[in-house]
Amino acid sequence: MQISSRFSVAVHVLSLLALQQPGDALLTSERMAGSVNTNPVVIRRILGQLKKAGLVEVRPASGGTFLTRSPRAISLLEVYRAVEVVAEGQLFSVHDQPNPACPVGRHIQAALNATLQRAQAALEQQLAGVLLAQVTTDIQAKAAASS
Amino acid sequence: MQISSRFSVAVHVLSLLALQQPGDALLTSERMAGSVNTNPVVIRRILGQLKKAGLVEVRPASGGTFLTRSPRAISLLEVYRAVEVVAEGQLFSVHDQPNPACPVGRHIQAALNATLQRAQAALEQQLAGVLLAQVTTDIQAKAAASS
DNA sequence: CTTTATTGTAACTGATGTTGTTACAATGCG
DNA sequence: CGCATTGTAACAACATCAGTTACAATAAAG
Structure with a gap:
């Protein structure tokens, strides 16, 4: 069985938020859904989990959504935990x-x-070692290269 | 989502086979199911996968089931791959x-x-580093300690 | 050669999780 | 107030899992 795509969608959404500029139009769930190519409700559900984990601030109605921290201070392990693709230690x-x-x-x-815990910890350590900022930098580099 | 218990059941079954002694009664799917506490068909399905992977020899009818190799030559990664709990690289x-x-x-x-592949590889490396023989040795040590 | 225990496999069930969808009340900006 | 948007519930369609029943195929034992 695979780990749910909620995780990759969450990283996608956080990347959009990280790259959002002050002058840009607000990132609504509809806009984000357009980039991910899914239904806005799917985005809102994930935003709800990211909010619960303290990674984003969602201002209700037409207030927009923002990261609560620098993308350099958000590891992919935090995102993985936030979207609860896997119960802790399970x-x-x-x-x-x-x-x-x-x-x-x-x-x-x-x-x-002991073995299963070690295997799981090894996976999580890899995620802990990658920051959201690295993902967005990589995206920007690829975008610059392909233009 | 969790990784299927087929993996832990397969390790259980292989441990039974590894600890089987020449004089013992044959290990039938029914007997193994008794130890795992499940239905014999569940065991036979997993034995089918282990057989396909070349880890066990199942002699049809009343012929018994045996490892094709020393438990020191079987890593948990091979078992993990054999029961196809996760498609390769996915x-x-x-x-x-x-x-x-x-x-x-x-x-x-x-x-x-790149990150996801690295995380997955880290997990698999941990499984690759543990041999079936280590599991059975551990089981025997625990059994000796509790008697 | 027949009996018998066992394997191999198909088919079905119930439970659970995922993704997408509709619907709508609550919110807060203009 | 009016309006776009969020938050959330409810439901559908689908996939996988684990367990179960059923039965033909197999080969060892008498």
Whole structure:
């Protein structure tokens, strides 16, 4: 099973917000949905999660949406956590009722746990090491190169 | 979304096979299902995948099931790949039709790709570094300690 | 050669999660 | 006030998962 695209959509939306300039038209959920190519409600749901995580400020009605911090202070791990694509520490699911009468059944969970936690932590560390600013810089570089 | 428990069940089953002794009663799907605490068909489906990956030999009818290699020569990454919990290189799903008329839409996929691949590779490397033999040794150690 | 236990596989179910959609009340700017 | 927009609920369509029933194919044992 794949990790939900909520994560990539969230990074997309945050990139739009990070690159927004003072003079620009306000970024509404409709506009953002146009860039992501989805329904505005999908964007609003994700914005709700980013807001709950304290990453964005959404001013109701026609107030616009803004980052609460510099893109240099937002890691992709924070975004990943914000959109709850995976419950904390639960990337792998483990069969939960093995037979305790069998030595393997009794100990498999504990024997596997350390490895699964390490694997998950390794993935999260990679996300922690990338900042939103790096993504937007990369986007701008690619945009400049292709023009 | 979580990674399917097929992976942990497969490691459980392979541990049973690794710890099986010559004199023991044959490990049928029914017996293994008893240890995992699930339905025998679930076990047979997973055995089918492990067989396809060349990790086990299943002799039809009442012939028993065996590892084709030493547990020291089977990494958890091979098991992970065998049960196809995640299509190769596709742990993260990315929204696939961003708007090319927007600079962010046009470049977000490429900008994210390297990071997502690295994160996934970090996870897989951890699995590659653990052998089935380590799991069974750990199980035996825990079983000895609790007796 | 027949009996018997077992595997391999198809088909179906119920539960859950995702993405997209419609609908509409609440909000706050002009 | 009027209006664009947000926040949220409700629902549909779809996919995957885990469990189950059913049964033909297989091969070992007598």
